[in-house]
Amino acid sequence: xxxxxxxxxxxxxxxxxxxxxxxxxxxxxxxxxxxxxxxxxxxxxxxxxxxxxxxxxxxxxxxxxxxxxxxxxxxxxxxxxxxxxxx
Numbered sequence: 644x645x646x647x648x649x650x651x652x653x654x655x656x657x658x659x660x661x662x663x664x665x666x667x668x669x670x671x672x673x674x675x676x677x678x679x680x681x682x683x684x685x686x687x688x689x690x691x692x693x694x695x696x697x698x699x700x701x702x703x704x705x706x707x708x709x710x711x712x713x714x715x716x717x718x719x720x721x722x723x724x725x726x727x728x729x730x
Contacts, residue, residue: 660672685714709724
């Protein structure tokens, strides 16, 4: 039995945007969604805001399941949910 993790992307209104198997692709699209305002994009996890990077996202998701990370800017936001496929 293999573990297959998926990353679900939602926009600021909790509208489903897509399912990804690549962490790099979901990070890129979350940045693209949030990069519409005048301020920079921040990544929020457990109340801590920091500049988003693929390495930080990978470390947050490492060994975890059913975790939500939010990307925010002044105008919009996005959420990434890591989950696994269940049989």
